[in-house]
Amino acid sequence: MKERYLINARIIDPKNDLDEIGGLIIDSKGLIKAVGKKVANGNIPSTANKIDLKRQVLIPGIVDMRVFVGEPGFEYKENFRTLSDAALSGGVTSVVSMPNTSPVIDNVSMVDFLKRRGRDKSRINIFPSAALTKNTEGKQMTEFGLLKKKGIVAFTDGVKTVQNPQVMARIMNFASQSESLIMQHAEDNILSEGGLINEGEISTRLGLKGIPFLAEKIIVERDLSFLEEYFCRYHISQISSEKTVSVIKKAKNEGKIFTAGVSINNLSLNENDIGDFRTFLKLSPPLRTENDRQSLVEAVSDGTIDVIVSDHKPEDEESKRLTFSQATTGATGVETLLPLALEHFHNKSVKLVKLIASITSNPAKILGINKGSLEKGNEADLCVFDINKPWIVNKDILKSKSKNTPIEDRKLQGQVLKTFVRGEMAFERV
Amino acid sequence: MAIIKKLKAVKIEQNHLLGIQDISFSQISEILKQAKTFITLNKSDSKKTDILRGKTQINLFFEPSTRTQSSFELAGKRLGADVMSMNIVNSAIKKGETLIDTAMTLNAMHPDIIVIRHQDSGAPNLLSQKVNCAVINAGDGRREHPTQALLDALTIINRRGKVEGLKIAICGDILHSRVARSNIYLMNMLGAEVNVIAPKTLLPHSIERLGVKAFTDMKKGLENCDIVMMLRLQNERMHGSFLPSAREYYEYFGLTPDKLKKAKKDALIMHPGPMNRGVEIDTNLADDINRSVIREQVELGVAVRMACLKIFCKRN
Numbered sequence: 145m146k147e148r149y150l151i152n153a154r155i156i157d158p159k160n161d162l163d164e165i166g167g168l169i170i171d172s173k174g175l176i177k178a179v180g181k182k183v184a185n186g187n188i189p190s191t192a193n194k195i196d197l198k199r200q201v202l203i204p205g206i207v208d209m210r211v212f213v214g215e216p217g218f219e220y221k222e223n224f225r226t227l228s229d230a231a232l233s234g235g236v237t238s239v240v241s242m243p244n245t246s247p248v249i250d251n252v253s254m255v256d257f258l259k260r261r262g263r264d265k266s267r268i269n270i271f272p273s274a275a276l277t278k279n280t281e282g283k284q285m286t287e288f289g290l291l292k293k294k295g296i297v298a299f300t301d302g303v304k305t306v307q308n309p310q311v312m313a314r315i316m317n318f319a320s321q322s323e324s325l326i327m328q329h330a331e332d333n334i335l336s337e338g339g340l341i342n343e344g345e346i347s348t349r350l351g352l353k354g355i356p357f358l359a360e361k362i363i364v365e366r367d368l369s370f371l372e373e374y375f376c377r378y379h380i381s382q383i384s385s386e387k388t389v390s391v392i393k394k395a396k397n398e399g400k401i402f403t404a405g406v407s408i409n410n411l412s413l414n415e416n417d418i419g420d421f422r423t424f425l426k427l428s429p430p431l432r433t434e435n436d437r438q439s440l441v442e443a444v445s446d447g448t449i450d451v452i453v454s455d456h457k458p459e460d461e462e463s464k465r466l467t468f469s470q471a472t473t474g475a476t477g478v479e480t481l482l483p484l485a486l487e488h489f490h491n492k493s494v495k496l497v498k499l500i501a502s503i504t505s506n507p508a509k510i511l512g513i514n515k516g517s518l519e520k521g522n523e524a525d526l527c528v529f530d531i532n533k534p535w536i537v538n539k540d541i542l543k544s545k546s547k548n549t550p551i552e553d554r555k556l557q558g559q560v561l562k563t564f565v566r567g568e569m570a571f572e573r574v
Numbered sequence: 575m576a577i578i579k580k581l582k583a584v585k586i587e588q589n590h591l592l593g594i595q596d597i598s599f600s601q602i603s604e605i606l607k608q609a610k611t612f613i614t615l616n617k618s619d620s621k622k623t624d625i626l627r628g629k630t631q632i633n634l635f636f637e638p639s640t641r642t643q644s645s646f647e648l649a650g651k652r653l654g655a656d657v658m659s660m661n662i663v664n665s666a667i668k669k670g671e672t673l674i675d676t677a678m679t680l681n682a683m684h685p686d687i688i689v690i691r692h693q694d695s696g697a698p699n700l701l702s703q704k705v706n707c708a709v710i711n712a713g714d715g716r717r718e719h720p721t722q723a724l725l726d727a728l729t730i731i732n733r734r735g736k737v738e739g740l741k742i743a744i745c746g747d748i749l750h751s752r753v754a755r756s757n758i759y760l761m762n763m764l765g766a767e768v769n770v771i772a773p774k775t776l777l778p779h780s781i782e783r784l785g786v787k788a789f790t791d792m793k794k795g796l797e798n799c800d801i802v803m804m805l806r807l808q809n810e811r812m813h814g815s816f817l818p819s820a821r822e823y824y825e826y827f828g829l830t831p832d833k834l835k836k837a838k839k840d841a842l843i844m845h846p847g848p849m850n851r852g853v854e855i856d857t858n859l860a861d862d863i864n865r866s867v868i869r870e871q872v873e874l875g876v877a878v879r880m881a882c883l884k885i886f887c888k889r890n
Contacts, residue, residue, distance in 0.1 A: 345780035349595070351695035351717025351752060354779060421696035465674050467694035469715070 145172050145567060149188050153197035153528065155179060157204060158501035159509075159517035168202060170524040174567025179518045197528055200561060203500050205237025205525030207507040207516045208478055209327075209405060210381060210453035212302075213270075214545070215261055217246025222458035226545040227478070228266030232571035233543050234479035235527030235560040236454075238269040238508075238515045242302040243280065250275040250286045255294040267570045269525070271513060273298040276315060276326065282306045285315050289322040297511045300327035300381065303428060303473075305363055307333050312367065317374040325377040325511065328367055330388070331429065335359035340469055342384075342432040346415045352468060355430050357385035364388055368395050371402060379510055380404040382455060384429035386439035393448045403510050405451035406440050408477055408484050409550055413437070417550070423464045423471035424548045427455075444502055445494045450510065452502045454481040458546030475550040479542050482529060484551065486558035489531075526564040533559040590702045590709040591886055593718035594759040601885075602724070602763065608881035609728050609874070616652070616877055625884055626655035629686040633659040634676075634701075635712070636692040641847060641872065642712050642722075646689045649879035655686075655887075673697060674704055681705045687887045690714075708886040716750050722846055723756035725878040727764060729871050730801060733842060738765030743796050743837070744786075745771040745827060746805030746854055749778050749816075753846045754805060758784050771795035773827060775816045792827055796836040803844045804829055807854045820853050829855045834865075842867050 151167035157179070167183030168176060188194070208231070214221040222230075231239060241258070243249035249258060255272060262270030274291045278284040280301040288299060299319070305328065306312045319326050336359040341347050343354020364380055368391070371378055382405050383389065392404050409427055414434045418425045425431060443449040457474025464471050477484075485503060488494040508516030515525060537554045539547040563571040588596050615621060631650040635643050643659060650657040662676065673692070680688065687708045690698050695715030702709040713719040730737050742761050748754045748770050761768050768786040770777065781788050789795030796802060807823060817823050834841065843859060843866045851857040860866055 343779050345783045348778040348780055348784065349755075351715045351755060353716075421699055462672075466672055467692070467697045467700055469694045470672075 145174060146193050147172055147177070148193045148195065148567070149183065150195050150197055150202065150526075151183065151185055151188070152199060153202035154199055155202045155518065156497060156500050157518040158497050159505040160519065162518065163497060165199065168518065168524070168526070170564070170567040174524055176518055176520055176522050176524045178520065200528050201531050203235075203527050203529075204504040204516050204518050205527050205563065205565065206235050206482060206503045207238045207511070207513075208236045208454050208456065208481060208503070209240045209451055209507045209511070210407070211239040211241055211456045211478055212244065212458065212474070213241045214458065215245065216257070220545075221460050222545045224261050224265035224270070226543065228268050230456075230476070230479045230542065230544040231268050232563045232565070233560060233573070235482050235529060235563050236268065236478050237525035237527070237563060237565050238271060238513070239478070240271045240273050240298060240511065243273055243275040243300065244302040244304075248275050248279050249273070250278050250280070252287065252290055252294050255291060255296060259295060267565055269515065269565070271297045271511065273300050273302075273327065275299070276301045276306060277311065280304045282308055282311060285311070285318060288319050288324040292322050292324050297513060298325040298327050298379070301329065303329060305329050305331045305333065309366060313370050313374060316367075316370050316376045316378065320374065320376040323377060325379060327379045327381050328363065329381045329428075330360045330363040330367070330383065332359040332362050335362065339430070340426065341418060342415045342430045344415065344433060346418065350418070350421065357387050357432065357436075360385055360429060361388050361391060364391050368400060368402070371400060375401075378402040382407045382410065382429055382453060383440070383449070384410045384432050384436065386436045389439050389443045389448055393443070396448065403450040404448070405453050406444065406449045407455035408452055408481050409455060409475060410437065411440050411444065411452065412484050412487060413550060421468045423466065423468055424475055424550050424552070426468060426471050426473050427475060427550070428473040441488055441493045444488070445498060447498075450502065450506045452481070452485055452499075454478045456544070458544050459548045460546055464548055475548050476542065476544045476546055477549070479544065480537060480549065480551060480556070482527070482560060483535075483556040483558045486531065487556070490557050524564055524567040526562075527560060528562040529558060529560045531558050533557070535559050589886065590698070591720055591882055592698050592702060592709065592711050594720045594723055594756045594763070595718065597720075599763055602760070605724055605878065605881045605885055606728055606731065608885060609724070609877045612877035612880045613732075613874060616873070621652050622654060623652065624654040626650065626653040626686075626887055629655045629887055630684065631655045631657045631687045631689065631883065632680055632685045633657065633712075634662060634680070634688055634690045635660065636662045636690070636697070637713070638663055639691055639712070641875070642691065645872070645875045646712060646879050649876050649883055652876070653880055653883055655883070673700060677701050677704045681707070687883060710882055710886060713752055716752050716755070718756045719752040720756050721875070721879055721882055722753050723760040724882070725871055725875040726757055726803065726844060726846075727760055728874045728878050729844065729867050730842070732870070732874065733867060734800065737761060740766045740800040741769070741798055742766045742801040742803065743769045743771055743799040744803045744805065745792065745795070745829065747776045747807050748772045748781065748805070749776045750808065751805050755784075757803065758786055762786075769795045769799065771827065773817065773823070792833050793836045796833060799837040799841055801842050801844060802829065802834065802837055804855050806846065806848060807850055809850065824853055828853065829859055831856065831859060834859065841865070844868065844871060847872070
């Protein structure tokens with residue numbers, strides 16, 4: 145590969161506090177050779193392979209901590225190739241895949257399969273997570289040490305929560321030994337049993353059983369209590385309510401070390417969007433009130449929430465063309481993560497650097513992976529986007545195999561133009 | 575001027591009866607007015623008309639029902655329609671067919687109207703998006719049961735002349751009740767004041783936002799009421815987590831002559847049925863012909879459903 149010069153870009157690299165007009169050099173091995181204002185037209189060889197980015201924004205490739213791939217078992221919903229295409233068109237170069245496949249990713253032999261398929265079929269970096277408990281049943285912990293050695297970056301039961309407090313306490317106690325990252329989907333199953341949407345006026349009107357915010361808060365409080373006794377790397381996958389934000393804020397102020405994420409859906413939509421039983425808006429955690437949404441946005445802005453994820457969960461028509469209570473939860477989102485997040489910059493709720501950090505450097509740091517920044521020597525995973533470009537979401541132009549976008553027809557501002565993985569241009573919008 | 579003329583309001587009205595929430599005031603008035611004419615017809619010797627002759631009505635019941643289903647069946651037959659009743663409780667759905675597939679199958683038989691009852695809230699809405707005929711909701715989950723509310727309104731109008739200005743108490747398991755929800759919307763639209771009375775565990779979240787006052791003290795809630803609507807307490811909910819026991823429920827929320835004294839002297843007692851005597855209502859009160867209009871509700875139910883079938887069938 146010949147050396148390449150990306151010039152005349154607005155470079156934002158939150159990890160290195162960089163926000164300036166400049167360029168970036170990709171060396172012959174696909175690594176970042178230099179970055180910043182010193183890489184300018186004046187001091188590069190005239191024969192160099194140049195790409196003029198015309199003042200568009202250049203950021204590290206996006207790291208999405210919560211993505212569901214259909215492989216193995218649900219290839220008809222999404223496979224590695226379609227996921228890769230979707231991710232690249234959204235500027236996402238690294239994803240953490242959830243273990244809720246069939247069979248579940250809970251043993252070492254599955255990891256090899258995943259890594260091989262991920263490498264052969266996709267062009268993005270797949271960082272697989274494994275189940276916290278065997279078959280995500282919440283009973284027997286998986287082999288954290290052995291799985292981690294094989295390349296598992298995090299442990300989570302994905303859409304499920306470890307309900308049994310004793311099991312959870314032991315998991316947190318044991319995981320510290322291998323320094324494994326635990327990611328919890330916080331939902332008390334008994335409190336949320338049969339629940340379909342947020343418990344409130346809308347659930348009363350639609351006649352759907354509600355999921356109280358307490359179902360989330362109580363698990364977060366439980367786990368944070370355990371964390372005092374059994375310190376480990378602990379991350380709350382996605383939170384949805386104002387009350388949980390308060391719990392997290394308080395715990396962080398007291399000096400507890402842990403991190404928290406939020407789904408872009410909970411940040412950009414509320415329960416009113418469910419309208420006339422739109423099953424694409426059936427999500428877990430559920431969309432809550434506008435008040436909850438605003439407090440989540442604030443929490444991203446003030447750093448209470450560290451990470452924004454797409455919670456990309458492709459579902460085929462047959463899983464969604466049902467009555468609301470029978471339909472599966474989840475929505476696609478990896479392609480629209482960045483543009484939807486940019487709404488919060490455009491409406492001045494969150495600073496741009498903060499937003500970018502929450503989808504690049506912060507997740508990379510939590511996962512302990514060498515991604516999400518533009519440091520010299522790193523693989524050149526990059527995303528170039530037009531921060532102002534208006535466009536309208538249309539499920540038919542999205543590349544995911546499944547069409548369950550929750551924001552069909554939404555007007556967005558900002559679009560990914562180019563995506564580089566390991567120095568190669570893997571996507572370019574024409 | 576010409577422009578204003580062109581922009582004359584176009585009334586967008588539902589072609590389906592999915593819920594009271596979804597229809598307009600004028601549609602409600604039309605249904606009630608029409609239903610009144612059928613009351614007389616239903617008392618006459620020859621009850622059959624040919625208003626819906628040649629039309630096909632399918633009753634699609636995913637939940638067991640005796641009174642609503644037979645009421646709709648009779649209503650359709652009296653209008654001269656061909657009525658087919660399907661109880662899906664133990665049919666195709668058990669073989670894995672989805673609601674939409676069932677809908678498409680039935681749609682291919684060219685029905686003019688489908689009456690649906692389903693355990694999932696919103697099922698009639700989904701059905702209405704997939705078929706070419708009118709859909710009438712005969713009860714979906716805990717969302718709505720519009721024809722029940724309409725027949726309740728008709729019963730009240732029959733006895734009191736109007737709904738406007740009356741004070742109506744709805745008592746019992748509000749949380750799980752579609753009848754309560756439809757009645758709250760309808761009685762509010764018709765100008766009544768609505769109180770709901772239930773133990774806190776059986777009151778839905780934010781119920782006041784629907785325009786009612788909520789009471790956990792039955793005597794306070796009944797004060798000065800013109801109408802007392804009792805709801806059925808589902809036995810399966812009596813034990814376990816919602817209530818301590820039937821005995822305790824009856825003590826605080828059962829309608830007894832003593833509690834009824836708080837309401838107006840001539841207050842009417844209503845119940846959508848089936849009743850649990852001695853659980854939510856004193857058995858003598860239920861049979862008191864001066865107070866209880868429970869049997870009249872059933873009678874007028876047929877008239878209201880005839881009106882709904884006629885009006886919505888015609889629209890399509």
